Amino acid sequence: MISTIAYGLTLGGILYIISIGLSLTFGTMRIVNFAHALVYTVGAYVLVAVMPMLGGWFAPAAIFAVLGVIPLAWVIERFVVRSLYGESIDYAIIATYAVLLIGVDAIKWIWGATPIPLSDPINASVGFFGVDLPVYRLLIIGLSLLVALGMELFFNKTIIGKIVVAGLEDKEATLSLGINVAKYFSIVFVLGSCLAALGGVLYAPITTVHPYMGFQVLLLSFAVVLVGGLGSIRGTLISAFALGMVMSVTGRIWGPASEAMVFFVMAIVLVFKPVEV
């Protein structure tokens, strides 16, 4: 029971960290960014590549991986996403999916297609009401809550965050104040990409690192974003943890159904609250 809850919270935390970038990109630029999955995968691969160089230390390699995807995110934003800004949403979906295809093939080219397993970087557990909980999972839950807090502070306290929120609410009005909204949206894009890489880095020791790891997570993140409300920061937080719990509880009853259950929940939510795009 307790381990099911802990597992659900871990999953929810990871889903939140990954989805928040997608949700913000959608809310600000109206672009469904399939390339998000590429940044997530690249983050995990950079971690794998850098960790031996840093003496097998997880934390510095993780920080390097999160910051290392910034050039990639910038290139995607500058050359693909920005050109499709304001165009039909279909072209953005196709173009970012194309970027994902190219990137995944490049990963296979560089690192090969065989999955790379990673060991638990902390490898300790604490007893909690007679249940052993891995410290690493608790760390993920804590970190995701920290990210959520950081997001709250960023959007409510910093000037950049306030401008982005204003752009989310009413782009025309923000533009007419003489603010270059697109520039701030780019910052949000890169920030979201860094979080995607963080998600990849954190999830890598739990699953394995392989070229298609992004596809599965991307689908789940889309479900989180759609259930939480597109571009809603708090909605994403709630729906990520709710869907994480759904997955964990379903997984307890019948393992293979956990992902399917997420889409089932999403379909039900969309029946009662269709999203107008």
Next chain:
Amino acid sequence: MSANKQSAARRTGFWPKLARFDLALIAAAFVLLAWMINIQRTTDFIIFCIFVLAFDLLYGYLGRLSFGHMLYLGVGAYAAALTAEHLTGNPLVAIAVALAAGALVGVLLAPIIMRTTGACFALINLAFNQLGFFLALIALSHWTGGEDGMAAFFSPVLGVDFANPAVVFGFCLLCLLGSVLLVKRLTGSPFGILLRSIKEDETRSRFLGYNTARYKRVAFVLSTTLSALAGSLSILNYTFVTPSFIDPTRSVEVIFAVLIGGAGSIYGALVGGVGYMLISNYLPNYIQRWEMFLGIALLILVFRFREGVWGYLTRYIRKRGVEVAQ
């Protein structure tokens, strides 16, 4: 020049006259292709063209990009295979069951899916596709054979043996011609014009008094049924079905095909379908990084060449035709 003159020129030109024999030309082109390459492979091309046509009915005419159309193909494939295994070896019955299954899935999902547009439409299709993939691969693996898939064997009908590749080829070609005729009639009718007006501005179409929700649902069910037909024909051609028939990661193939040919045109769908199949069948022999090629080609299509091959050709011919008339 006036618009009147332009349309007159178009009607009396060489190309419009040729367009009257389009079905015969399509048939001749596929027979030629079958003679040049392999007959079974050409059958595969034909089947894919039906699928592209079904997809284009939603994307090209209604402006709804589905990112999970493999589901409807897979429903047809599995319905036909299950019929062959448990009910009867008659291929015509299997195809009828597949059509019914495709229509049923369409009718059940249309009220949910057709309420959405744009990104939401693409993603909800993808989600349902993922659900279907899960059902075929794991939940119903007792019936579908899971990862190994299942084989389907068909018995002869009235002395016609569907194990003969030439028979399957002819039958699939007939199905394609029927689909082309159907889609042509539909898109040329007021129904088709209404679909295009919904694509441009749905609110306005609704304001004119049309129950747009009903027309959208009909278009969706037609698309799923036609996709299911393509799926059931694949079973006829391959005699087996695997989860790859329903794999959502393959949804991009049909999008690519429509973009190559040019969206919103029947001939464009055929050109794109054959073009994609030629590329995907032969290019991987020469290029190892096939997915990278696919991605780069998609980017070029989106950024530089949105009208596609057929769109470009028709524009070129039209320009020439008007010049000749002057």
